[in-house]
Amino acid sequence: MASLEERLDIAERLIKSESFRQNKGLGNEVGYYVFDYPAEKELLVRERVAYMKNKNSRGTDGFELVVFDLYDIIIDILEKEGFLEQVYKFEKKKGFDRIIKSVGNLLKINDADSLIVKHIQEHTPEDAVVFLVGIGKCYPILRSHKVLNNLHQTLDRVPVVLFYPGKYDGQELVLFSTIKDDNYYRAFKLVD
Known part of the structure; x- marks a missing residue:
């Protein structure tokens, strides 16, 4: 079994290959x-x-590596829309579970026109490799399968790599070693 550093070395070499x-x-x-x-x-x-x-x-390298921190995108959208302070107040009154639903609705997380997906599309050049990071910081407001499924429908011109803090066996993700996400992913494991 390769160490994490070795796997990152392999990933770096892979994204540089034209066939990838x-x-x-x-x-x-x-x-x-x-x-x-x-x-x-x-x-x-x-x-x-x-x-x-x-x-x-x-x-x-002949391409642009574009890194999107999903947490930063969420915060930026909330700030831009003037809702960040309201989210804090709403959480105090209604609790975190209501925030998850409210922020999800605001960001249109479950919709084809998700604001996160729209942001990624608008900021991805033609010759690029996209890295998605920060999914652990977003949990449980944003689930990785929501981003991948919605993005998969609209962004097909460049490879996308989701950096996932947990286990991926090629079909399901397990976050933080305990939280199992039972959704099927149409994604390949980058490095074993």
């Missing part, structure tokens, strides 16, 4: 991938993703 960026060898499937890792290694993964992004910004 052109979705070759996937049987006409859209290139959606999950890179799973132990949740306690979150800071290491964040550092490595930032390193890959910085290294790619020199423009020598």
Whole structure:
């Protein structure tokens, strides 16, 4: 079994290959991938993703690595719409479960026109590889399957890699070693 650092090295090499960026060898499937890792290694993964992004910004790879922190997108949308302070007040009055539903409705998480998906679409250039990070910070407001399913319907021109703090066996995700997400994913495991 490869160490996390070795798996990240492999992932970095993979995204640089032309065949990866052109979705070759996937049987006409859209290139959606999950890179799973132990949740306690979150800071290491964040550092490595930032390193890959910085290294790619020199423009020598032939593509742009675009990193979307899903938590930051949620906060930015709430701030832009003027709802962030209201969310705090609403949570005090109604509790966190109501916030999950209210924020989900505001962001249209369950809809084809999800504001998160729209943001990703609008900020993804043609020759890109997309990294989705921050899913652990969003839980339980945002579930990874919602983003992947909605994005899968609209963004098919570039490969997308979800960095997932938990286990992915090729069919289901387990977050934080205890929370099982029983949804089926049309995503490939990036590195075993």
